[in-house]
Amino acid sequence: MYRSPRLPHITRAQGIDEWKTPSPFRKIERKGESNLVDRSNTTKNLTPFDPNGFAALLGTDADKEDLAGVGSGDASGAVQETEPTSTRSGFRFGKFCSTKLLCVFFSVVIGLGCSAVALSSYGSAGVSELLDAVSVPDAVAIPVLDLSNTTPKNEFSPFADGYMRPEVPVPKVDVCGINGNARTVGFPDIFIGGGMKSGTTSRFEWLQAHPEVAKQETKETHFFTTNRTAREAVDFLTRQLSWQHLCKSRFKLASLEATAGGADFPLQYRAANPALRAVLVLREPLTRTISELQHRATSYFRGDRPECLRRLFLQQCLHDLKTFSGFKTSHYGAIVQQWLHSFPRDQLMVARFEDMVARPATFYADMLRFAGLSPFDPGLGFFRAANSGRSSEERPYNMTTAGFSSLVNDFGSDMTLLNSLMQGDFEVTQVGLQSKCKSLINALEKQGTFNTVYMKGPGWLCEGDTCIDTLYCSSNRTAGGKSYHRAKSMAKSSGNTFTYEYLLRNASLSSTKFLAGQMGSAHNLWMRPKNSSTTYLQYCPKRVLELQDTIDLYLYLNPEARPASVSLLHFDKLELMRRASRELTDIDTLFFVNHFDRSRSCNGTCCGAAERRVVDFSKTTPEIEFKPTLETKRGPLFAPFNPDTPTGPSEFSIPTEAVLFGDYGSFALRVVNESQISVTHDTGLRIYAGPLPLNQQSILRAW
């Protein structure tokens, strides 16, 4: 006797998951070109489909053909016909039934029946017991696919390249009553997705800790990404899910699945369990991609290693990011579209990774509600960041301006799709700040011991008309999100002032030499103090170098290629320092000029009370500590800064290029004259004269 499966009560996750109605795209997308995800690289090792696996398990030749077509249960008929491959043989709907709706129904009945027989053939005592309760859902409970606009070649397949779904039977067994109600267990109950490196391990562990969730052997079952025979599949699931244990214990959630890459297979999940619910957490796309890349670069990673990581440096991979398969995983619009296509909206919880890490307890409560679980207080210290830092040791986020720009553009259009799918209630934009923090912290940690970075700057982050000008970063890795929100509130209370402040503690001698070294290649450093002529460069006791109150750092480049000046924000200064400390060799003189204010009306060679400090490095060696000698001159030392006519003091020799680094290589780059500058990638980033394709504003807008 069939009794309706008892679905957990689904409550809309407050603040995270406010979906209104199913997206109109669901229908539209089906008719047009599907937004396909290329999985060709990941599927090439799949063994050929064995259509007889299930029938062979049953040992009845006569049944082979039919069974091969219905192995995966209730909705499999629909999916069966959607298989893109032409290499498959076996059951076809046309042979069996006249209408597709009927096919779906027949598929369900036969599939479930076969699952039962398969399980009994398997011979496990516990499984046999369960077979008594095999249930067949009624047809209305099954989502019926509209196949009218599909073609034999690509219908419903998210993968146009011929990806073949591993064809395995998913047992659907009414295992035991919960609160007196019969229950059909599909696999999985919950999918934990969003792509690799988006906190899947954390979410898995958090759910596993809940007393109403059955303990599971593995987080990543690879059930849907591995080809198995029917027998192997039953075997696997029996082991994985501990059916007997499950029956005795009355868990509300029997099975979780958090296989990386699994987000690409919503149709397969639906075929396996139409009642499945998916928790999709989306991380700021570029950060996630880089995190995945770095994960793959680690020695313990056993899976596919991008070609650029085999032969080249990570830096090069970033440069060639689009050729990396993980790049596509970060196109959430395309992925969410497939999920909306496959499941009702209320079976999907979509949240931002940044929100999850910033407020894990809130997220957890939402997730439990969504999963139909009772509220649960896991206690203090529960929300640790699983997998944290394994791939974060080296975070060279630098990449070329052009490279970054094109990534932003690519993600930008996907974001547009995502936001339209989510009907404007979901934004993945504006969260690049966390990676900025991480990047900054990494740079700082290499410099010495820094606990906190406190930065104020214009246009760090904009949300609508409100711009955030304050950034707090803490070296505590899990605090990025907190910093972000703190920065947000700070920005609101600070009235968005154009201030820029940076506290640098315990900078080592190398920092000083670092800066000096950089000057050695750039020869000319201009620092513009903020609205005043106060000294902005100090050599303090304990060899602390403090840079304060400076807004911009100007590097004068080749005057032949003028106007060729760029303005770097403070972060770049740190990067410059870090880079140069490695390469510091024979630096003799360092010029610092303070109070060089472009807004002053200076003509000719006069620029008011400009001050020049000359630091003599000639006596400095690696062994002998740096002891600067300072010489202060006042008076008309040089021409005012003018990007159109960059003339410097005659004693300066102007190099043709300078090393430039920033977040993503260029995030903080402010272009004085964008038509004349470009940044290109060599062994490092170097500035050359030439067209510059983007400006900072466009990047900020994109995020």
Ligand SMILES: Nc1ncnc2c1ncn2[C@@H]1O[C@H](COP(=O)(O)OS(=O)(=O)O)[C@@H](OP(=O)(O)O)[C@H]1O
């Ligand atoms: N709670 C919390 N707070 C902050 N950060 C968190 C949290 N949980 C996971 N993470 C970060 O997510 C990354 C690991 O994600 P996954 O578990 O999905 O990785 S994996 O695909 O299973 O390897 C990994 O990111 P990276 O540090 O960029 O590698 C983790 O640091």
